[in-house]
Amino acid sequence: MFKQDQLDKIATKKEKWAAKLEETVKKRPERQAEFAVDSGITINTVYTPLDLADRDYDKDLGLPGEYPFTRGVQPNLYRGRLWTMRQYAGFGSAEETNQRFRYLLEQGQTGLSCAFDLPTQIGYDSDHPLARGEVGKVGVAIDSLADMETLFNQIPLGKVSTSMTINAPAGVLLAMYIACAEKQGFKKSEINGTIQNDVIKEYICRGTYILPPEPSMRLISNIFEFCSKEIPQWNTISISGYHIREAGATAAQEIAFTLADGIAYVDAAIKSGLDVDNFGPRLSFFFNAHLNFLEEVAKFRAARRVWAKIMKERFGAKSPRSWTLRFHTQTAGVSLTAQQPMVNIMRTAFEALSAVLGGTQSLHTNSYDEALALPSDASVMIALRTQHVIGYEIGVCDLVDPLGGSYYIESLTNSLEEKALDYIAKIDALGGAVKAIEYMQKEIHNSAYQYQLAIDNKKKTVIGVNRFQMEEAPPTGLLKVDLSVGDIQVAKLTKMKAGRDQAKVKALLEKVRTTAMSEANLMPVFIDAVKEYVTLGEICGVLREVFGEYKQQIVF
Amino acid sequence: MSEKRIRVLVAKPGLDGHDRGAKVIAQALRDGGMEVVYTGLRQTPEQIVSAALQEDVDVVGMSILSGAHATLFPEVVNLLRAKGAGDVLVVGGGIIPEEDIPALKAAGVAEIFGPGTPLANVVNYIKDKIK
Numbered sequence: 238m239f240k241q242d243q244l245d246k247i248a249t250k251k252e253k254w255a256a257k258l259e260e261t262v263k264k265r266p267e268r269q270a271e272f273a274v275d276s277g278i279t280i281n282t283v284y285t286p287l288d289l290a291d292r293d294y295d296k297d298l299g300l301p302g303e304y305p306f307t308r309g310v311q312p313n314l315y316r317g318r319l320w321t322m323r324q325y326a327g328f329g330s331a332e333e334t335n336q337r338f339r340y341l342l343e344q345g346q347t348g349l350s351c352a353f354d355l356p357t358q359i360g361y362d363s364d365h366p367l368a369r370g371e372v373g374k375v376g377v378a379i380d381s382l383a384d385m386e387t388l389f390n391q392i393p394l395g396k397v398s399t400s401m402t403i404n405a406p407a408g409v410l411l412a413m414y415i416a417c418a419e420k421q422g423f424k425k426s427e428i429n430g431t432i433q434n435d436v437i438k439e440y441i442c443r444g445t446y447i448l449p450p451e452p453s454m455r456l457i458s459n460i461f462e463f464c465s466k467e468i469p470q471w472n473t474i475s476i477s478g479y480h481i482r483e484a485g486a487t488a489a490q491e492i493a494f495t496l497a498d499g500i501a502y503v504d505a506a507i508k509s510g511l512d513v514d515n516f517g518p519r520l521s522f523f524f525n526a527h528l529n530f531l532e533e534v535a536k537f538r539a540a541r542r543v544w545a546k547i548m549k550e551r552f553g554a555k556s557p558r559s560w561t562l563r564f565h566t567q568t569a570g571v572s573l574t575a576q577q578p579m580v581n582i583m584r585t586a587f588e589a590l591s592a593v594l595g596g597t598q599s600l601h602t603n604s605y606d607e608a609l610a611l612p613s614d615a616s617v618m619i620a621l622r623t624q625h626v627i628g629y630e631i632g633v634c635d636l637v638d639p640l641g642g643s644y645y646i647e648s649l650t651n652s653l654e655e656k657a658l659d660y661i662a663k664i665d666a667l668g669g670a671v672k673a674i675e676y677m678q679k680e681i682h683n684s685a686y687q688y689q690l691a692i693d694n695k696k697k698t699v700i701g702v703n704r705f706q707m708e709e710a711p712p713t714g715l716l717k718v719d720l721s722v723g724d725i726q727v728a729k730l731t732k733m734k735a736g737r738d739q740a741k742v743k744a745l746l747e748k749v750r751t752t753a754m755s756e757a758n759l760m761p762v763f764i765d766a767v768k769e770y771v772t773l774g775e776i777c778g779v780l781r782e783v784f785g786e787y788k789q790q791i792v793f
Numbered sequence: 794m795s796e797k798r799i800r801v802l803v804a805k806p807g808l809d810g811h812d813r814g815a816k817v818i819a820q821a822l823r824d825g826g827m828e829v830v831y832t833g834l835r836q837t838p839e840q841i842v843s844a845a846l847q848e849d850v851d852v853v854g855m856s857i858l859s860g861a862h863a864t865l866f867p868e869v870v871n872l873l874r875a876k877g878a879g880d881v882l883v884v885g886g887g888i889i890p891e892e893d894i895p896a897l898k899a900a901g902v903a904e905i906f907g908p909g910t911p912l913a914n915v916v917n918y919i920k921d922k923i924k
Contacts, residue, residue: 355808355859359835367837370864371808444810444834484813571813575908608908610890611860682816689817693911702909711891718860791833793816 238294239286247285258282274532275688276489278652284644292647297542301637305545307538307650308638309596310561315634321599322624323400323565327352327376328611329722331387334377338392340614344621348430349392350400350601352376353410358445360406360777363726372723375611376402380730381772385413386420395423399430400475400565400599405447407434408460409776412763415468431472431521431565434460437498438477440674440787442484442681447777450671452784456759457502458509461516463760472521474502475565478540481677482525483571485685488536489653491525493660494670494677496543500661501670503552513552517559521598526588527569533588534640535649537564537595543654543661566592567601573608576701578712581605586623593627594640600624610715678792730772737770745771746779753783799827799923800850804841805834806869809859814886818854821912822919838868846878851923854915857887867900874901882922886910 272280281288292298299305302312311317324341326349327334338349353376356368362380363372372378379385389399394417403410411432418428436453439446446453457474464473478486478495486494499520506516524540526533544562548554568588573581582605589602602620604612612620628634640646660680667673691697698704745766752762766776803819805812812834823829830848832841845853853873855866866885873881885897886906894905903922906915 355810359808361808367808367835370861371859374860375809439810442810442813444812445808483811485817608888610888682813682820685813686817686820689821689912693913699909703911715890717890720863789833791831793819793831 238289238292244286244290247287251285251287274488274649275527275529276487276532276653276656278489278649278656284648286644288644288648289651292651297651298641298647304549304557304560305542306561307542308641310541310563310598311637314596314637315593315628316637319628319634320593320597321348321398322346322621322628323348323350323599323601324617324621325350325352325402325567325601326617328716329373329377329718330726331377331379331384335388335390335392337614338388341617341621342392342397344618345625346621348398348400348599350402351388352402354378355445357410357773358403358405360409360447360773360780362772362774363723363730365774368723370723372726373718378722378726379410379413379773380726381733381770382413382416382767383729383733383770385417389417389421393423394418394421395427400433401430402433404433404436404439404443404445405453406773406777407432408456408760409763409767409773411460411471412760412767413773415764416768425467426469428468429470431475432460433477433523434474435477435498435523437501437670437674438480438495440789441481441494441677443477443480446787446789448780448784449787452753452780453787454502454505454671455509458506458511459758459760461506461519462509462511463758464519465511465515469519471519473516473519475521475523476502477523479523479525479567481681482527482569484681485688486681487684488527488529488532489656490660490680490684492536492540492543492653492657493664494681495522495524496540496547496657497661497664497670497673497677499544500547500551503548504669507552513548513554514556514559517548517552517554518556518561522562522564524564524566524592524597525569526566526592526595528572528584528588530587530591531646532649532653533591534594535646535653537566537592537597538638538641538646538650539653539657540564541596542650543657563598565599565601566595566597568592568603570603570607573603573605574699574701575608576706577709578605578609580700581608582619582623585620586626589623590627590633593633596638606712606715609712611718613714613716615714675790675792682793733770734772741769742771742775745769746775749776749779750783753780799852799919800848801827801829801852801854801919802832802841802845802848802850803829804832804836804844804853804855804869805857806836806838806841806855806865807857807859807861808835809857809861810834811858812856814858815854815856818856818886818912818915821916822854825916825920827919838865838872841869842872842876842878845873845881846876850881852882852884852919855883855885857885857889860888862887862889862897863893866897866902870901882919884915884919
């Protein structure tokens with residue numbers, strides 16, 4: 238990127254400067270013995286063209302919207318349209334969540350993001366013994382199409398895009414969404430949205446797995462195939478580093494483990510007979526935006542470059558759309574403190590800004606009270622307004638990749654890429670992501686433990702926790718999920734089940750069973766079943782019988 | 794000097810899959826000299842109590858971030874008592890609203906460690922209680 242004589246001149250000057258620096262440090266000792274980002278990369282005092290001497294602009298950076306997409310997936314990015322402001326929401330009953338969705342849309346949110354309760358995520362109906370105490374707690378309870386219809390009442394599914402945080406039973410929930418949209422009068426091809434559908438990270442760190450890896454990967458490939466034909470605008474998977482980071486991974490591990498999972502899904506789909514350019518363009522990603530601002534900006538840029546190379550070079554994808562890493566971002570839940578919760582507004586704002594400077598396609602900003610409870614209406618509003626300030630007031634969206642070309646950002650992007658590639662090589666050597674689940678768990682746990690020790694010994698400052706503490710009154714205005722939600726949901730479910738044509742339900746479940754045991758695609762069968770109000774728990778129950786359940790290995 | 798090591802069961806009741814905290818605490822207790830068994834995810838109160846009895850632990854530490862603590866923590870305490878293990882120290886952590894703590898303590902949970910608790914506080918609390 239620089240001419241040799243320029244570099245020589247800078248090198249000579251820098252040598253002299255280094256002597257001066259040494260003198261200065263003697264007089265003004267540095268605050269820390271060493272400066273480093275969370276991924277363990279040492280930070281120098283200053284960066285110059287010397288740090289990028291071996292780089293090639295065209296090969297390493299290119300222009301926005303062009304390979305290797307370091308500078309972004311769109312030529313004009315936010316000059317065309319801002320990212321989708323998408324607040325993750327869902328709690329209690331379908332009625333309550335429907336109200337929250339409509340409130341968010343009225344307030345200027347541009348897409349929906351649905352949280353499901355844990356029984357739904359694990360494929361249990363609300364009346365299952367293991368659902369006790371969990372119904373409606375961390376998201377909305379969806380047992381059947383009836384609940385889905387209530388959830389999207391008066392929300393036109395052909396007009397909004399919806400992201401659903403659903404993994405193991407993603408196919409069944411997608412089937413309900415399709416059935417619901419069709420009932421509203423829309424065609425399949427008109428709907429738009431995302432299912433998370435990333436089971437490997439459930440094994441690694443998020444915990445809402447159901448089936449063992451092999452049938453899970455088959456279900457995912459079924460969804461890829463079905464969507465490429467029937468709902469071409471649908472994002473069939475959101476390969477998630479978010480939870481890997483939340484569980485303790487560093488930024489470099491977040492890139493590596495996420496993309497290694499991505500490699501496993503692409504491998505499985507190709508093995509099932511699909512063409513990489515058929516499903517490749519619909520793969521999407523989900524990252525965390527953590528506190529180390531510049532490291533995060535570099536992380537997003539590095540992830541885009543690594544994925545582009547993987548798709549082009551490793552899998553031979555021909556379509557540029559297969560090469561692009563499009564991603565959703567959520568600010569770091571783990572960075573929120575229960576102490577002095579208002580400070581979380583600032584943390585979230587900086588994290589969100591890093592995602593925007595990193596070129597995210599959609600964004601969720603956390604609410605300041607989330608270390609205490611599910612967010613209240615008031616805290617959700619501030620979180621959304623934070624995105625509005627970034628998008629409309631501070632001018633960072635008027636050009637693409639404004640930090641590109643910073644010696645430090647480029648150098649850090651390179652270092653993170655190198656670190657991530659090292660991890661990916663290790664995972665490849667273990668036989669791929671599915672085989673490397675325990676390896677990744679161990680790495681993540683070690684990072685989490687080191688992070689906590691750094692807070693405890695005050696190497697890492699957390700305001701309100703280990704520095705600048707103060708006496709506080711207990712927080713007020715927290716959201717409380719009504720404990721009766723579970724009972725009401727179970728009563729509704731019981732009534733709905735009794736009103737069905739039982740013979741039809743039985744026949745449809747039998748169809749699920751025989752299809753599961755065959756090699757055929759399960760999606761059409763799921764759609765037929767949910768249309769007759771066969772429940773999520775009933776369908777997943779059959780899948781459990783056919784395939785068995787995943788057993789977690791305990792690693793710490 | 795042949796002091797018996799404190800035995801702890803770290804457990805994840807309910808369906809919540811967030812076990813970063815549980816594992817970090819488990820490691821800190823182990824590094825603090827205790828014998829630690831971690832149950833893994835999705836444990837029913839019955840499974841937790843049966844593991845506690847089988848492992849003959851002095852302490853059961855549970856972590857929940859899903860909001861199901863009000864239902865599940867007291868069930869574990871009650872089951873321990875019913876099995877004649879009411880002397881096992883039961884502590885909890887996770888996202889537990891301040892206002893829920895008195896009811897949990899009344900139900901027999903000895904202490905709740907919220908977000909931001911230094912590891913040493915948990916280690917020292919347990920060492921102090923189990924002598």
